[in-house]
Amino acid sequence: MLSYNATKIIDWSSEYLNYVSAVKNKGKSVNRWFPILEGFSNSFVESIIREQTSTELVCLDPFSGGGTTPLVAQELGAKCYSFEVSPFMSQVCRAKLRKDYKADEFLYVVGLIRSLLDRDIKHDFKIGLKTISKNQRLKKWLYHKTALESLLNIRKAIDVVGLEFPKYIDILYVALGSILLQFSNVFRDGKALRYKDNWAKKTYKQKDIYNTFLDKCINSVFSDINAIVTSRYNNLDFFYNGDCRQLIDIIEDGSLDLVITSPPYLNSRDYTDSHMIELWVLGHVLNYEDVRLLRRKTMRSHVQVKWGDLPLPNSKILENRLSQVLKYEEKFWNKNIPSMITGYFCDLEDILRKLKTKIKKDGKLYINVANSSYFGVVIETDRIIEEIASNLGYTINEIRLARRIKTSSQQYEEVKWLRETVIVLQNK
Numbered sequence: 001m002l003s004y005n006a007t008k009i010i011d012w013s014s015e016y017l018n019y020v021s022a023v024k025n026k027g028k029s030v031n032r033w034f035p036i037l038e039g040f041s042n043s044f045v046e047s048i049i050r051e052q053t054s055t056e057l058v059c060l061d062p063f064s065g066g067g068t069t070p071l072v073a074q075e076l077g078a079k080c081y082s083f084e085v086s087p088f089m090s091q092v093c094r095a096k097l098r099k100d101y102k103a104d105e106f107l108y109v110v111g112l113i114r115s116l117l118d119r120d121i122k123h124d125f126k127i128g129l130k131t132i133s134k135n136q137r138l139k140k141w142l143y144h145k146t147a148l149e150s151l152l153n154i155r156k157a158i159d160v161v162g163l164e165f166p167k168y169i170d171i172l173y174v175a176l177g178s179i180l181l182q183f184s185n186v187f188r189d190g191k192a193l194r195y196k197d198n199w200a201k202k203t204y205k206q207k208d209i210y211n212t213f214l215d216k217c218i219n220s221v222f223s224d225i226n227a228i229v230t231s232r233y234n235n236l237d238f239f240y241n242g243d244c245r246q247l248i249d250i251i252e253d254g255s256l257d258l259v260i261t262s263p264p265y266l267n268s269r270d271y272t273d274s275h276m277i278e279l280w281v282l283g284h285v286l287n288y289e290d291v292r293l294l295r296r297k298t299m300r301s302h303v304q305v306k307w308g309d310l311p312l313p314n315s316k317i318l319e320n321r322l323s324q325v326l327k328y329e330e331k332f333w334n335k336n337i338p339s340m341i342t343g344y345f346c347d348l349e350d351i352l353r354k355l356k357t358k359i360k361k362d363g364k365l366y367i368n369v370a371n372s373s374y375f376g377v378v379i380e381t382d383r384i385i386e387e388i389a390s391n392l393g394y395t396i397n398e399i400r401l402a403r404r405i406k407t408s409s410q411q412y413e414e415v416k417w418l419r420e421t422v423i424v425l426q427n428k
Helices: 042-051 068-075 087-097 103-118 145-162 166-177 206-227 244-250 276-281 288-297 316-326 337-358 381-392
Strands: 009-011 058-061 079-084 186-189 192-195 239-241 256-261 359-370 372-374 377-379 394-406 417-427
Touching (some): 042 068, 042 256, 058 068, 079 087, 087 239, 103 145, 103 166, 103 206, 145 206, 145 276, 166 206, 244 337, 256 337, 316 337, 316 377, 337 359, 359 381, 381 417
Parallel strands (some): 009 394, 058 079, 079 239, 256 359
Antiparallel strands (some): 186 192, 359 417, 372 377
16 A cells, blocks of 8 residues: 555665675674664675765764764764764774774783782672573572672773773673673573573683683784774764664754764564663663663664654554554553554654754665564555655655565464665755
């Protein structure tokens, strides 16, 4: 059901082969400090920047994630604003974008941390997450005592050394964050954290945990610091931690040439949950109220918050799909599903409306999205965004098919594949 002249979807899957997956970045310099599985690759951003006719670009990524867009833009000499709501992922962004590290100084800092650990430094942190460690009320817990105490001792050593060398705090916290799951009882599996096989019997020695952290600093971070080159812009100066729906207001009207982004997918995934261990163990959240407040700042792509009744965005396609989903109300695994779907597109409509005044005439937006499915009803995210953007006055230049994504085993009988696309909009 299309209420407008829809754009033909062009197959770009051969051009975008592996580009729209961040897995390709896993072993790359700087990216390997904390590998990000969600989002797109460096090559994706580079290909878009090189498409532009102008070499004097001001860019934006309102959903920065691990900082791929501002990092690649920085390497190519483009100024890039970027926003990220998660305090831990913001730390990852800051660590990657910073350019004033000194290799010898970093080695000295790591040596000071090693010395504190050798002298048996003890932490004084209290982690408020109920399942963090063993107690009589729990059948499962995230860390055995030695592992948790060792990791928190490292955090304490970073804090002590960071008083004298504050510019290394973010990069050291990111290095610590990268080993938190390794010594936990769980692993990250898509949306969720799942317990490892035989987790209750796995044990870790303090010495091994310390050495793993120190090896990460030397063999990964230090070698990458040595390779950092100067660039025209330091996009750390234009990075902000917070809700992009509000932060867009800080950008000067008519100043943006290019937006490259991938908003959270409408898959009921709460990205706060995905990095819950990093948030708690590294002290970004101290209590459950902190978690609640953080969730309310995120895109409405999950059901962890009751969003309530919301006005429907200007989209006939969305109206049709919601009516189809509501037919399965008795099967809802969460009653907030309809308001989540509505809220997601309300947020995107709000963001596109605000960006309209920030982007120069003929400026472009590249939006990487995937469709989703609930109860066999396909929510065509790309078509709905196309309709909303068209109603806001954007020109839809292209919709590029990036790849087809296989659905979960629970959905496969009804919907076997979902479309992932790149929507190219132009401001007129």
